[in-house]
Amino acid sequence: MNEMYYWSPGVQFCVKDEELYVERFRYGRQAAQFFPEFYYLTQFGARTEDLEKRFETENRSLLKNLIQDFMKKKILVCSVITPKELFHSQTRLFQNDYPETIKFVKEELEEFKLEQSGRQLVKEGLTYILKDSDYCNDIICRETVRRFSKKAISFHSFSRILGSMQNREDRRSTRYYPSAGGLFPVDVYVFVKSGRVEGVEQGLYYYNPVINGITLVDEGDNITIKSQFITNQEIFAGSAFTIYFLYNARCSMPKYSGMGYYYGILDCGIMTGLITRVSVEEGIGTCSIGDMLYGKIESCFHLNKDQIFLHSMECGYKDETESEQLKENE
Numbered sequence: 001m002n003e004m005y006y007w008s009p010g011v012q013f014c015v016k017d018e019e020l021y022v023e024r025f026r027y028g029r030q031a032a033q034f035f036p037e038f039y040y041l042t043q044f045g046a047r048t049e050d051l052e053k054r055f056e057t058e059n060r061s062l063l064k065n066l067i068q069d070f071m072k073k074k075i076l077v078c079s080v081i082t083p084k085e086l087f088h089s090q091t092r093l094f095q096n097d098y099p100e101t102i103k104f105v106k107e108e109l110e111e112f113k114l115e116q117s118g119r120q121l122v123k124e125g126l127t128y129i130l131k132d133s134d135y136c137n138d139i140i141c142r143e144t145v146r147r148f149s150k151k152a153i154s155f156h157s158f159s160r161i162l163g164s165m166q167n168r169e170d171r172r173s174t175r176y177y178p179s180a181g182g183l184f185p186v187d188v189y190v191f192v193k194s195g196r197v198e199g200v201e202q203g204l205y206y207y208n209p210v211i212n213g214i215t216l217v218d219e220g221d222n223i224t225i226k227s228q229f230i231t232n233q234e235i236f237a238g239s240a241f242t243i244y245f246l247y248n249a250r251c252s253m254p255k256y257s258g259m260g261y262y263y264g265i266l267d268c269g270i271m272t273g274l275i276t277r278v279s280v281e282e283g284i285g286t287c288s289i290g291d292m293l294y295g296k297i298e299s300c301f302h303l304n305k306d307q308i309f310l311h312s313m314e315c316g317y318k319d320e321t322e323s324e325q326l327k328e329n330e
């Protein structure tokens with residue numbers, strides 16, 4: 001294959017004490033001989049065979065293996081990178097005054113959450129207290145649901161939830177949610193568990209907004225709790241179906257270039273909001289899952305290289321028995 005490979009924009013390297021380090025990986029002295037030239041070449045894109053020819057070295061296999069390893073670790077990339085890879089670089093730019101322990105110590109995290117939700121940035125000056133917070137029940141009753149009952153979802157409710165993503169017949173080229181440029185670059189897939197949606201067999205389906213239907217892409221036997229971090233495994237195990245959102249760069253980058261990716265993430269948030277709203281109407285609970293081990297199930301989706309996983313949601317009837325609902329990070 002003659003593909004162009006690029007040094008991933010989220011990846012940093014340095015040569016220290018004559019040894020090459022790329023992010024947390026140590027590549028040693030021999031690899032250091034190719035730097036920084038290797039970086040200069042690949043930041044604008046290069047073909048692997050050109051890279052192999054470009055450097056004078058007696059150790060051809062070392063260079064070849066290095067390139068292969070860079071490809072495997074996604075240091076060299078040939079398509080749009082994931083949000084995780086893209087946003088990783090922001091961590092070091094943020095001046096963090098909080099200790100690492102707020103991530104792991106329950107009490108510290110609770111305190112941090114209270115501090116953030118209770119923040120009042122401006123407290124002095126002309127102020128109006130707003131009124132009439134009497135929202136409809138669907139807004140008032142919404143809450144994240146993490147424990148689901150085993151009751152099967154009716155095909156009617158399932159259809160209404162996913163159908164909120166369809167192409168409208170009454171207004172050409174639009175859907176029930178807004179999208180930058182009317183391009184709708186987020187693709188939707190749904191994994192249905194066995195016996196959990198009336199009349200639908202277990203499997204991973206592509207949601208087709210044109211026909212407002214779902215089409216099987218994989219039996220889904222390999223889509224298991226192993227695709228989730230431990231804190232979210234119980235949520236996944238109990239849900240009736242999972243909705244996956246994937247950004248499709250082909251649909252918006254031709255118009256918006258890199259910003260198309262950003263708009264796609266915004267679209268995904270709006271879609272999630274609409275699905276949550278319709279689910280509440282149907283008496284169905286949802287839980288957004290921020291991060292998962294998507295790589296473990298990626299092959300089930302049979303994607304093209306322009307499709308990038310963004311987000312997923314677990315859906316099902318709330319478990320109304322005595323057991324208390326889980327909280328995030330439990």
Ligand SMILES: Cc1cc2nc3c(=O)[nH]c(=O)nc-3n(C[C@H](O)[C@H](O)[C@H](O)COP(=O)(O)O)c2cc1C
Nearest residue numbers: 142143144146232235287288289290291327328329
């Ligand atoms: C982008 C996003 C990611 C989230 N990720 C998780 C998650 O991984 N696990 C989880 O249990 N809840 C997750 N949640 C749910 C939040 O924890 C929840 O919305 C928040 O605690 C407020 O509670 P409420 O939705 O019941 O009002 C996520 C929500 C959003 C919007």
